[in-house]
Amino acid sequence: xxxxxxxxxxxxxxxxxxxxxxxxxxxxxxxxxxxxxxxxxxxxxxxxxxxxxxxxxxxxxxxxxxxxxxxxxxxxxxxxxxxxxxxxxxxxxxxxxxxxxxxxxxxxxxxxxxxxxxxxxxxxxxxxxxxxxxxxxxxxxxxxxxxxxxxxxxxxxxxxxxxxxxxxxxxxxxxxxxxxxxxxxxxxxxxxxxxxxxxxxxxxxxxxxxxxxxxxxxxxxxxxxxxxxxxxxxxxxxxxxxxxxxxxxxxxxxxxxxxxxxxxxxxxxxxxxxxxxxxxxxxxxxxxxxxxxxxxxxxxxxxxxxxxxxxxxxxxxxxxxxxxxxxxxxxxxxxxxxxxxxxxxxxxxxxxxxxxxxxxxxxxxxxxxxxxxxxxxxxxxxxxxxxxxxxxxxxxxxxxxxxxxxxxxxxxxxxxxxxxxxxxxxxxxxxxxxxxxxxxxxxxxxxxxxxxxxxxxxxxxxxxxxxxxxxxxxxxxxxxxxxxxxxxxxxxxxxxxxxxxxxxxxxxxxxxxxxxxxxxxxxxxxxxxxxxxxxxxxxxxxxxxxxxx
DNA sequence: GTACTGGGCCAC
DNA sequence: AAACGTGGCCCAGTAC
Numbered sequence: 001x002x003x004x005x006x007x008x009x010x011x012x013x014x015x016x017x018x019x020x021x022x023x024x025x026x027x028x029x030x031x032x033x034x035x036x037x038x039x040x041x042x043x044x045x046x047x048x049x050x051x052x053x054x055x056x057x058x059x060x061x062x063x064x065x066x067x068x069x070x071x072x073x074x075x076x077x078x079x080x081x082x083x084x085x086x087x088x089x090x091x092x093x094x095x096x097x098x099x100x101x102x103x104x105x106x107x108x109x110x111x112x113x114x115x116x117x118x119x120x121x122x123x124x125x126x127x128x129x130x131x132x133x134x135x136x137x138x139x140x141x142x143x144x145x146x147x148x149x150x151x152x153x154x155x156x157x158x159x160x161x162x163x164x165x166x167x168x169x170x171x172x173x174x175x176x177x178x179x180x181x182x183x184x185x186x187x188x189x190x191x192x193x194x195x196x197x198x199x200x201x202x203x204x205x206x207x208x209x210x211x212x213x214x215x216x217x218x219x220x221x222x223x224x225x226x227x228x229x230x231x232x233x234x235x236x237x238x239x240x241x242x243x244x245x246x247x248x249x250x251x252x253x254x255x256x257x258x259x260x261x262x263x264x265x266x267x268x269x270x271x272x273x274x275x276x277x278x279x280x281x282x283x284x285x286x287x288x289x290x291x292x293x294x295x296x297x298x299x300x301x302x303x304x305x306x307x308x309x310x311x312x313x314x315x316x317x318x319x320x321x322x323x324x325x326x327x328x329x330x331x332x333x334x335x336x337x338x339x340x341x342x343x344x345x346x347x348x349x350x351x352x353x354x355x356x357x358x359x360x361x362x363x364x365x366x367x368x369x370x371x372x373x374x375x376x377x378x379x380x381x382x383x384x385x386x387x388x389x390x391x392x393x394x395x396x397x398x399x400x401x402x403x404x405x406x407x408x409x410x411x412x413x414x415x416x417x418x419x420x421x422x423x424x425x426x427x428x429x430x431x432x433x434x435x436x437x438x439x440x441x442x443x444x445x446x447x448x449x450x451x452x453x454x455x456x457x458x459x460x461x462x463x464x465x466x467x468x469x470x471x472x473x474x475x476x477x478x479x480x481x482x483x484x485x486x487x488x489x490x491x492x493x494x495x496x497x498x499x500x501x502x503x504x505x506x507x508x509x510x511x512x513x514x515x516x517x518x519x520x521x522x523x524x525x526x527x528x529x530x531x532x533x534x535x536x537x538x539x540x541x542x543x544x545x546x547x548x549x
Numbered sequence: 550g551t552a553c554t555g556g557g558c559c560a561c
Numbered sequence: 562a563a564a565c566g567t568g569g570c571c572c573a574g575t576a577c
Contacts, residue, residue, distance in 0.1 A: 212573050213556050231557065233563065254558060257571055282567060286561085293570055296560040322561090322566095362562090369565035376565070455566040459561095497561045497567090553576080561567080 002041040002065070005029075005050060006122045015123050030057040038062050043126050046097060047153035047279075055161040060485055062478075066153040067125050068093060069280055070146045074132045079142045079412040083132035092120035097278065138412070144526060145411035145464060149280060151471035155492055156277035156287070158474075162486055163272025164305060164493045165313075165503060170544075171264050171304035178300070179252055182261050189256055195249040202242035210249055258293065259301050267292040273305075277495070284456050285413050285463040286497060295496060303546025305494075305501075312509040314490075315548035316516045316539045317499035318466070320344045323364045325462045328524070328533035329410050332390035336533050353386030354379060367394055368458050370451035394454045401453025402446040409460035410527050418449050461527070465535070466498055468526045473500065473519035480515065482508055494545075501545065509541045 004015040012029040015021045024032055033042065033054055043065040044050050051061060071093040074080045081087075133139050133146070175182070180190030188196070200208050203223025209215035213230045220227050225240050232250060235243055267273055273292065281288025289295050307313045318324075323344055327335035338347030348360040359375060363383045366376025367390070384391040397407045401415075404426065408414045422445055428434065429442030474492060482489040482505060490504035490512045504512045520535045540548040 214573080229556085231563095250557085254571085258559070258569095284567060286567065288568065290569085293559080296558085296569060298559060366565065371565045373564065374562065451566065459567060499561085551577085554574085556572090556574105558571095559569085 001037070001039075002043050002126075003036065004123050004126055005042055005044040026053070027057075030054055030059050033059050033061060041065060043067065043122060045093075045120070045122050045125075047150070047157055048097065051154065051157040052161065055157065058485075061154060064150050064154055065126070065129075065146070066150045066279075067122055067129065068095075068097065069149045069153060070129055071125065072280065073145060073149060073413055074129060074142070076414045076416065077136075077142060077412045078406055078408050078414045079136045079138055080132040083128070083135055085128040085132045093125055136412075141410075142412040144468070145409075145413060148411070148464060148467035148471050148526075149285075151474065152279045152287070152467045155470055155474055155495070156279050159492055159494065160274050160277060162491055162493060162503070163270075163274040164501070165308055165311075166268045166271060166273040167304050167306045168264055168268055168271070170306060171268070171301060172261070174301055174304060175256070175260060179256055179260070189252075192249060192252055192256065195245045195252070198245045199242045199249060202240075202245070210246065211253070255298065255300055258296075259298060263292075282463075283416060284460040285409065285467075286459065287463075287495065294494075299546070299549075302548075303544045305545035307503060307543050310506055312504055312506045312541050312543065313493075313545060313548070314502040314504055314509055314512045314516060314539065314541050315499070315545060316502075316513075316520075316537045317549075318469070318520065319536050319538050321465065321498040321535070322368055322458050322462050324533060324535060325465060326364075326368060326390050326394065326458050327387075328528045328531055329457070329461050330390040330393035331531065332387050332393075335387045335390045336531065340532075340534050342536055348386070351386065354382055367391055368455055370398060370447075370454050394458065397457045398450035398454040400450075401456075402450035404446075404449070405453075407453040407457050409457055409464055411461070411464045413460050413464070415453055415456045415460075418445075422446075422449060462498065465523050465527055466495075468523035469519050470495060470500060472522040472526075473502075473516055476515040476519055477502065477512070480508060480511055513539050513541060 001017050003017070006013040006015065008023060011023050011025055013021055013023055014029075014032060030053070039062060041063045042061055044067065046068045047064060047066045054061060071085070074083065075086050075094065133143055136142050172182070179192060183189050196210055199210065200206050203220065203225065205219050205223045208219030208223070216230045217227060223242065225238060225242065227234060227238060232247055235247060267275075273294070275292045275294030276290045277294070278288040278290055287295075305313070320339070324339050327339060334351070338344055338351050341347055345357045345360040345364070348354050348364070349357055354360040354363055359379055362374070362376045363379035365371070366380060367383055371377045371380070380391070400407050404418050404423065406414050406417065425438070425442045425445050429439045470492065477490045477492070480490055488505060490502050490508050492500055493503045494501035500516070502512050502516065516539060517537055520537050524533055524535045538549070542548050
């Protein structure tokens with residue numbers, strides 16, 4: 001049974017599947033959720049607008065429908081493109097998510113432009129969405145995607161609520177060891193200054209400014225070092241005594257500016273790092289984060305993520321996820337078999353298709369990214385001979401993109417159409433006044449969009465697998481129990497594309513490991529049914545995140 | 550002061 | 562080895 005949640009004035013309007021609507025206060029809403037049967041599906045406009053307050057009141061929601069996220073999928077999906085929802089003009093359900101800051105300003109207060117009584121009525125939208133799914137050629141497919149996306153929204157809110165355990169003292173120790181003591185505002189950390197002094201001395205350029213690429217290039221030139229750019233991998237090729245300390249300066253300088261003391265003060269509070277996850281924030285369906293750079297935590301500082309006393313971190317990542325997704329969605333049994341024993345790349349070598357593991361890896365990555373040069377590009381024909389179905393699938397996706405067509409993931413997330421510039425360029429290339437240069441440019445843009453669609457189907461389907469994995473894991477962790485929710489129970493605290501971190505009481509850790517693996521099997525079945533595609537995990541039970549991998 | 554862009558680098 | 566996908570963030574430089 002579902003209950004649609006809407007706002008009316010300062011109150012909450014609850015419209016159940018059967019029975020009459022009810023108006024409750026904000027606090028009454030939390031009580032109503034607590035009192036409802038646990039399998040109630042709460043249908044609301046946006047999870048980030050309702051769930052944080054419920055969590056703060058100690059109320060957990062098992063299932064929801066996030067109408068905004070679902071709307072975005074249904075509007076674009078080829079599986080529902082005939083629906084009333086998809087053919088209507090863009091409306092309030094197409095707006096961007098409510099920013100967290102705005103939510104803080106006005107918790108249950110309603111903005112004029114998102115007034116729910118009118119055209120943004122969640123009851124009407126919910127009906128349109130159900131109709132769109134029901135009329136779809138494959139309702140089960142899109143249904144699973146919507147369920148996974150909404151579960152993801154709940155998980156994102158819960159992870160932000162609990163936060164990832166973070167020890168500022170350990171972080172500070174790491175910074176101090178690498179950079180020296182925390183400097184005064186506007187000063188360079190001691191070790192950075194020492195490295196810079198050395199670079200300037202070795203180049204004999206006393207005013208070299210390392211922090212501006214353009215200035216650095218000029219400074220290097222004055223010291224007799226001719227570089228074409230200041231990229232680390234370019235500088236590495238140059239033999240000069242100043243290059244070593246310069247590269248070290250760049251590395252440490254990045255750490256200081258991106259994840260240094262000011263990051264710590266801004267993003268870690270009360271021993272927790274609480275990133276703002278943006279579910280479906282990437283076109284492919286991957287998550288993004290806003291603020292704190294949670295998806296780019298450098299390995300250098302991961303040991304500051306320390307389990308609480310008496311707790312453990314279970315860190316699990318899906319090994320070679322994207323190539324396995326490619327094999328499974330293409331139904332390429334030979335490639336699936338190559339991955340069955342554990343290491344897919346080793347399996348490809350064992351099958352005789354490619355000579356070394358390293359070559360197998362770059363060839364496969366090249367197939368998914370659209371490599372044309374280097375080892376990746378060179379090995380493609382070999383890979384295509386050994387695994388024709390898998391390679392044909394990504395090649396077809398690339399050809400579709402080059403023609404400006406839409407491609408779709410396993411569960412039904414469709415790619416956007418290329419923009420106006422793209423179309424104009426293509427049209428010009430075939431027009432009356434076409435020049436060779438225009439044709440080249442058009443071809444280059446077309447190929448570029450082909451690489452996007454090629455990657456979209458794999459990355460997007462991998463994102464679906466990861467959502468199903470997490471959704472299943474969340475249910476399994478709930479079933480594990482252990483006491484008061486979050487206080488005594490294992491829960492997700494971090495997600496990174498193909499990797500999860502569970503914070504768990506130490507005595508539950510072994511069972512969490514089993515559930516994480518079982519959830520991966522669930523995800524494989526949800527996406528690929530009976531096809532025996534393996535999605536092995538690397539799992540580590542550790543005291544700090546730095547010990548994993 | 551704010552808004553935007555490009556260079557660079559971190560993650561997957 | 563360095564060109565091949567998705568991002569975010571920081572910084573410097575520039576335009577307004």
